[in-house]
Amino acid sequence: MNYFPEIKELPPDPLFGLKARYTKDSRSDKVDLGIGAYRDNNGKPWILPAVKLAEKKLINDDSYNHEYLPIEGYKDFVVNAGKIIIGEESVAIKEDRIVSQQSLSGTGALHLVGKFLKDFYHNKTAKIYLSKPTWANHNQIFTSLGFEVDNYPYWDNDNKSLDLQGFLKAIEDAPQGSIFLLHACAHNPTGLDPTEDQWLQILNKLSEKDHLPLFDSAYQGFASGNLEKDSFSIRTAVDKKIFKAPILICQSFAKNCGMYGERVGAVHVIPSETNEKLNNAIASQLKKIIRSEISNPPAYGAKIVATILNDKELFNQWQEDLTTMSSRINKMRLKLRELLINLQTPGTWDHIVNQTGMFSFTGLNPDMVKRLEEKHGIYMVGSGRASVAGLNDGNVEKVANAFDEVVRFYAKSKL
Amino acid sequence: MLRRNIKSTRSFSITASLGKWTEIPLAPPDKILGISEAYNKDSNNKKINLGVGAYRDNFGKPIIFPSVKKAEVLLLEKETEKEYTPIIGSKNFQNLVKNFIFNNSGKDPNGEKLINEGRIVTSQTISGTGSLRVIADFFNRFYSSKKIIVPKPTWANHIAVLKDAGLEPSFYEYYNTSINGLDYEKLIESIKSVDNETIILLHACCHNPTGMDLTNEQWDEVLNIIIEKNLYPMVDMAYQGFSSGDPYKDIEVIRKLNKLVVDGKIKSYSLCQSFAKNMGLYGERTGSISIITESAEQSQSIESQLKKLIRPMYSSPPIHGSKIVETIFSNEELLNQWLTELNEVVGRLNTVRTKLFEKLDGSIYNWDHLNKQRGMFIYTGLSQEQVIKLRNEYSVYATEDGRFSISGVNDDNVDYLADAMNKVIKESK
Ligand SMILES: Cc1ncc(COP(=O)(O)O)c(C=O)c1O
Ligand SMILES: Cc1ncc(COP(=O)(O)O)c(C=O)c1O
Numbered sequence: 001m002n003y004f005p006e007i008k009e010l011p012p013d014p015l016f017g018l019k020a021r022y023t024k025d026s027r028s029d030k031v032d033l034g035i036g037a038y039r040d041n042n043g044k045p046w047i048l049p050a051v052k053l054a055e056k057k058l059i060n061d062d063s064y065n066h067e068y069l070p071i072e073g074y075k076d077f078v079v080n081a082g083k084i085i086i087g088e089e090s091v092a093i094k095e096d097r098i099v100s101q102q103s104l105s106g107t108g109a110l111h112l113v114g115k116f117l118k119d120f121y122h123n124k125t126a127k128i129y130l131s132k133p134t135w136a137n138h139n140q141i142f143t144s145l146g147f148e149v150d151n152y153p154y155w156d157n158d159n160k161s162l163d164l165q166g167f168l169k170a171i172e173d174a175p176q177g178s179i180f181l182l183h184a185c186a187h188n189p190t191g192l193d194p195t196e197d198q199w200l201q202i203l204n205k206l207s208e209k210d211h212l213p214l215f216d217s218a219y220q221g222f223a224s225g226n227l228e229k230d231s232f233s234i235r236t237a238v239d240k241k242i243f244k245a246p247i248l249i250c251q252s253f254a255k256n257c258g259m260y261g262e263r264v265g266a267v268h269v270i271p272s273e274t275n276e277k278l279n280n281a282i283a284s285q286l287k288k289i290i291r292s293e294i295s296n297p298p299a300y301g302a303k304i305v306a307t308i309l310n311d312k313e314l315f316n317q318w319q320e321d322l323t324t325m326s327s328r329i330n331k332m333r334l335k336l337r338e339l340l341i342n343l344q345t346p347g348t349w350d351h352i353v354n355q356t357g358m359f360s361f362t363g364l365n366p367d368m369v370k371r372l373e374e375k376h377g378i379y380m381v382g383s384g385r386a387s388v389a390g391l392n393d394g395n396v397e398k399v400a401n402a403f404d405e406v407v408r409f410y411a412k413s414k415l
Numbered sequence: 416m417l418r419r420n421i422k423s424t425r426s427f428s429i430t431a432s433l434g435k436w437t438e439i440p441l442a443p444p445d446k447i448l449g450i451s452e453a454y455n456k457d458s459n460n461k462k463i464n465l466g467v468g469a470y471r472d473n474f475g476k477p478i479i480f481p482s483v484k485k486a487e488v489l490l491l492e493k494e495t496e497k498e499y500t501p502i503i504g505s506k507n508f509q510n511l512v513k514n515f516i517f518n519n520s521g522k523d524p525n526g527e528k529l530i531n532e533g534r535i536v537t538s539q540t541i542s543g544t545g546s547l548r549v550i551a552d553f554f555n556r557f558y559s560s561k562k563i564i565v566p567k568p569t570w571a572n573h574i575a576v577l578k579d580a581g582l583e584p585s586f587y588e589y590y591n592t593s594i595n596g597l598d599y600e601k602l603i604e605s606i607k608s609v610d611n612e613t614i615i616l617l618h619a620c621c622h623n624p625t626g627m628d629l630t631n632e633q634w635d636e637v638l639n640i641i642i643e644k645n646l647y648p649m650v651d652m653a654y655q656g657f658s659s660g661d662p663y664k665d666i667e668v669i670r671k672l673n674k675l676v677v678d679g680k681i682k683s684y685s686l687c688q689s690f691a692k693n694m695g696l697y698g699e700r701t702g703s704i705s706i707i708t709e710s711a712e713q714s715q716s717i718e719s720q721l722k723k724l725i726r727p728m729y730s731s732p733p734i735h736g737s738k739i740v741e742t743i744f745s746n747e748e749l750l751n752q753w754l755t756e757l758n759e760v761v762g763r764l765n766t767v768r769t770k771l772f773e774k775l776d777g778s779i780y781n782w783d784h785l786n787k788q789r790g791m792f793i794y795t796g797l798s799q800e801q802v803i804k805l806r807n808e809y810s811v812y813a814t815e816d817g818r819f820s821i822s823g824v825n826d827d828n829v830d831y832l833a834d835a836m837n838k839v840i841k842e843s844k
Contacts, residue, residue, distance in 0.1 A: 045496030104729035261734035299698030300735035
């Protein structure tokens with residue numbers, strides 16, 4: 001008898017497959033623009049100085065231990081994480097309208113929220129609307145929980161800009177009470193965010209239709225270097241009190257603390273009215289899900305973040321670190337555009353500097369991406385998304401020249 | 416269950432009013448947590464907490480294994496990145512778990528053969544709970560039966576984890592409280608009566624909550640029934656090392672299963688494993704699942720499906736605990752230090768167990784079972800009323816099934832505890 005008769009081997013996750021090909025490539029000047037993690041100007045991973053200092057402080061503290069955390073997580077972490085995202089002075093905090101639960105980073109937060117919505121959201125047939133395009137994992141996170149997933153227009157490829165009208169129309173057309181997943185900032189993969197004015201239009205339209213806003217905040221502070229600025233969309237949604245539906249936030253510290261592998265994140269549920277009983281019910285149901293999936297969340301990363309958020313010096317260091325990362329990335333954006341302009345590469349390249357966060361949606365097509373990999377040893381995902389963090393002073397010229405070559409190659413072949 | 420309790424009109428949005436919101440029912444609180452909370456509020460300075468499933472030293476304090484602390488200091492010095500580990504953990508972590516457990520670090524030729532043939536798939540998980548959860552999900556998708564039997568009683572969270580993943584858990588007989596011992600005959604009978612191909616959850620050692628394990632001969636007999644009925648063995652090993660003090664000795668059942676696989680008597684089994692207790696890494700959530708497969712080719716399929724399951728749940732496991740484990744296993748001195756420390760921890764538990772036994776009044780209650788039980792717990796056999804009485808009158812806090820976490824007992828409180836237990840028993844006679 002075969003115990004698992006139906007089982008088939010699946011193709012590897014595209015990003016992990018890309019990484020495997022990159023690792024195998026023996027060319028010494030290969031460039032990895034696939035990875036969604038920060039690299040310093042030497043192309044090396046970077047542990048934030050704030051994190052190292054916090055680790056030292058933490059493990060030398062007499063009260064440090066490895067005990068189980070409560071199911072809801074490390075209190076100092078979840079409470080302060082909430083303040084970071086909606087602002088310490090937020091009306092939701094004053095009115096006691098925030099329920100927080102620690103999660104396994106951003107992915108775990110999205111999974112938890114999805115499961116919670118599946119069990120308790122009033123609109124049993126509600127679809128979840130994702131931006132087109134979006135982070136590759138969003139789709140599976142929600143379909144694996146039994147949701148029907150749909151798209152809203154986002155990226156206007158012709159103009160390399162936001163398709164605001166298409167976005168607004170999708171909000172208008174979606175059945176009342178749908179769920180909209182919004183990238184809080186540094187949209188992945190396009191790097192293109194709505195302007196503040198555009199956000200206002202989007203949020204107003206969402207509230208008019210009584211949709212439920214689900215914010216995915218994976219890059220706070222990474223886009224502009226400024227925590228407040230990068231949570232504009234969320235804070236506006238909370239402060240304006242325009243939503244009757246609860247506001248849900250999935251928060252990750254993977255990128256902004258450079259603690260990818262520590263799996264630090266949180267879910268925040270913000271009901272529109274103060275109701276202690278409801279808060280307790282929500283908190284208890286979130287805990288019930290956590291208890292049956294993982295018992296309790298991992299301690300170390302949460303303690304590091306809590307240490308940073310609780311210590312003025314470390315917090316200032318972290319702000320500095322955020323600036324270091326975001327300004328290096330911005331410098332690379334400017335440099336790449338400048339080089340392409342100097343090369344007179346066909347096309348316009350302003351979008352590279354108008355985009356923010358880790359990624360740039362270059363506009364290169366899958367053929368060009370393939371040629372970049374094969375001919376030039378430059379690895380990026382087929383959508384044309386480049387991780388700008390993979391660029392540095394040592395490789396940006398090579399990358400610009402290669403972009404120029406593949407663009408011209410395919411431009412020529414069209415003739 | 417939940418869904419049925421909730422009226423279909425309930426709303427989690429404000430189209431509806433406050434009233435409808437509150438139709439999210441309050442989920443019941445965790446029992447053990449409730450005990451700790453009550454304990455913390457108690458002002459009696461003689462109070463004792465026997466609820467938590469974590470080790471306490473002779474002063475009632477949590478410990479960090481010194482070997483673990485050393486590994487952390489090394490990490491702090493040497494770590495240069497905190498990148499994502501792969502979805503199922505690093506190859507190094509997977510290999511070390513395989514070698515430590517299945518090959519018994521060079522002492523199990525059958526396990527070694529399975530490893531070399533590529534017939535073991537290992538994935539790092541969110542400690543023991545996460546491994547149970549992922550394997551249950553996996554069975555739900557790919558195994559022929561959704562039925563799974565667990566011992567009665569079992570770890571409080573087993574049922575919730577398995578059910579939540581879509582399996583259908585029920586019990587097999589295990590323990591008889593009236594004799595404070597295994598109910599072996601009924602155990603055999605109840606396993607024989609389940610449907611063929613049912614999954615059977617086996618506690619590898621230090622059965623939680625009873626502390627009572629099968630003998631060698633009993634294991635053989637149970638495994639024979641498993642073969643006859645083609646049951647699928649799923650081993651839960653949360654306390655490796657806590658029975659004998661030696662993690663290499665506490666895996667007899669794994670060795671037996673490896674042999675059965677190599678002899679072709681069974682084709683597959685699974686292991687859920689945790690470093691929470693034996694390295695004291697509780698909150699770091701470090702553990703693994705391993706599936707013994709029928710072929711190297713099937714291993715690849717299974718591995719790819721595990722990745723597909725895990726990626727939308729949490730992407731990849733947390734690295735701090737697994738880096739500690741990797742650091743310890745890569746350094747022979749640290750590894751030996753850890754083994755010694757684990758042995759000392761278990762030694763202390765056994766010492767207080769004996770002390771408590773000596774101070775309990777055997778003339779009013781037969782306490783012989785205490786000496787047969789292994790691991791972090793004693794399953795006293797005290798009734799719910801007696802446990803409540805201990806709490807209300809003596810500030811001794813334990814779960815109402817009569818399970819005491821022995822690590823809460825130490826030289827300073829063992830007399831007080833024995834005295835309280837003796838009194839409660841006398842009073843209820
Ligand atoms: C948009 C978006 N959401 C969520 C995540 C989740 O990341 P993590 O689970 O590592 O926090 C990512 C990571 O790449 C992301 O890009
Ligand atoms: C029998 C058993 N299995 C699994 C676990 C899971 O523990 P963890 O998730 O902390 O590794 C426990 C913990 O108490 C247990 O007793």
